[in-house]
Amino acid sequence: MSTVIPIQTAAATGCQTAPVLVERGQREVFCGLTGIIWLHRKIQDAFFLVVGSRTCAHLIQSAAGVMIFAEPRFGTAIIDERDLAGLADANEELDRVVQQLLARRPDIKLLFLVGSCPSEVIKLDLSRAAERLSRQYLPDVRVLNYSGSGIETTFTQGEDACLASLLPVLPRSQATVPGAAPAQLLIVGTLADVVEDQMRKLLNDMGIAQVAFFPPRKSRAMPQVGPDTVYLLAQPFLADTARGLDAMGARRLGAPFPLGSEGTTLWLQAAAQAFGVPQARFEEVTAAPRARAEQSLGRHRTALTGKRIFFFPDSQLEIPLARFVQRELGMDLCEVGTPYLHRQHMEPELALLPANTRLSEGQDVEKQLDRCRQDQPDLVVCGLGLANPLEAEGMSTKWAIELVFTPIQGYEQAGDLANLFSRPLARKLKLVA
Numbered sequence: 001m002s003t004v005i006p007i008q009t010a011a012a013t014g015c016q017t018a019p020v021l022v023e024r025g026q027r028e029v030f031c032g033l034t035g036i037i038w039l040h041r042k043i044q045d046a047f048f049l050v051v052g053s054r055t056c057a058h059l060i061q062s063a064a065g066v067m068i069f070a071e072p073r074f075g076t077a078i079i080d081e082r083d084l085a086g087l088a089d090a091n092e093e094l095d096r097v098v099q100q101l102l103a104r105r106p107d108i109k110l111l112f113l114v115g116s117c118p119s120e121v122i123k124l125d126l127s128r129a130a131e132r133l134s135r136q137y138l139p140d141v142r143v144l145n146y147s148g149s150g151i152e153t154t155f156t157q158g159e160d161a162c163l164a165s166l167l168p169v170l171p172r173s174q175a176t177v178p179g180a181a182p183a184q185l186l187i188v189g190t191l192a193d194v195v196e197d198q199m200r201k202l203l204n205d206m207g208i209a210q211v212a213f214f215p216p217r218k219s220r221a222m223p224q225v226g227p228d229t230v231y232l233l234a235q236p237f238l239a240d241t242a243r244g245l246d247a248m249g250a251r252r253l254g255a256p257f258p259l260g261s262e263g264t265t266l267w268l269q270a271a272a273q274a275f276g277v278p279q280a281r282f283e284e285v286t287a288a289p290r291a292r293a294e295q296s297l298g299r300h301r302t303a304l305t306g307k308r309i310f311f312f313p314d315s316q317l318e319i320p321l322a323r324f325v326q327r328e329l330g331m332d333l334c335e336v337g338t339p340y341l342h343r344q345h346m347e348p349e350l351a352l353l354p355a356n357t358r359l360s361e362g363q364d365v366e367k368q369l370d371r372c373r374q375d376q377p378d379l380v381v382c383g384l385g386l387a388n389p390l391e392a393e394g395m396s397t398k399w400a401i402e403l404v405f406t407p408i409q410g411y412e413q414a415g416d417l418a419n420l421f422s423r424p425l426a427r428k429l430k431l432v433a
């Protein structure tokens, strides 16, 4: 059994004070509409209506691909030339589309109007549209809005914007007596159902009975939030949502993210400490899954130890992933790029990275490509737009988006996560052989 690293000790080391290369140039990123792909699977009675162009529709349709046999839970209300030219009343058209959709789909209980670049260009006020439609369709259907626009965003911000739009409708929980133990633990950020079930079981087995997940699987089961709530971020890209939860009185538990055996242990330990779970009980509950995780990582460590990896900024998962591949798989970090460096949320992660890690925030893509070529890493984690050209130059790549679509959190998924890094290298070896 491996040793649990106390969070307090970890927080005193690492690359927390290392200089960060900040770049503000041309960027290669996907827009926030992409988040619909995993959000529509999670909230089972919600529908995501993108108010956008045919380009937006194509983006989601091709990214989702697999929904051909199911009743989709997303669609696009197309803004056409007449809307763009101001010849049609876009609000009237939107009301008509929503009316048709809800008449045909009584299973929809929560409707998101998702803004896009085109809806922002024609200054379509989707928050007023959502209020108007909510008045019309409540109590059967609640209508909310958020922006998935590609202007100045990265693709995981779509989830942050979606969750932040839900905060005002969450039920409020009671204030607690000062100093009293928290009443409930809220896990914030979309996790695959299978991961959610595993996490709930581990936390329940430790004696933490009140565990809620946000977003929930059903829109009618929104968690209560208030000063009696402590929360753990399950995803590192939820800065606005976290700010909103803080404003509602909830308290964030600082921890590394639940990637790999170590990350999952420290993440669970933050909850255990907040709820006063005895260390012996924690060890008892986590020992077997930790051993399984470490065994599954061992298979990949042989292939990955000493290999050099370069992260382009894309998903905002880069820093936790870098910590995982460096500490648990023995990989060497060339550069760890992140679209945004949210220091408060990343502190426990930065504390675990080597002190000399080259961190970069933002992007100037040509300069970063030059650094990457100079480094000649064994593996590059990047967006789809960069992967093909880099492969053509002989580098092995991993699409960052795949790391968001795949269940990778928790002990039981640690091997699958490692496999996402070892597979491209194994493929290259086969091609060379």
Ligand code: SF4
Residues within 6 Å of the ligand: 031, 032, 033, 052, 053, 055, 056, 057, 059, 115, 116, 117, 118, 148, 149, 150, 151
């Ligand atoms: S929201 Fe903007 S960036 Fe995203 S697909 Fe639509 S037009 Fe493109």
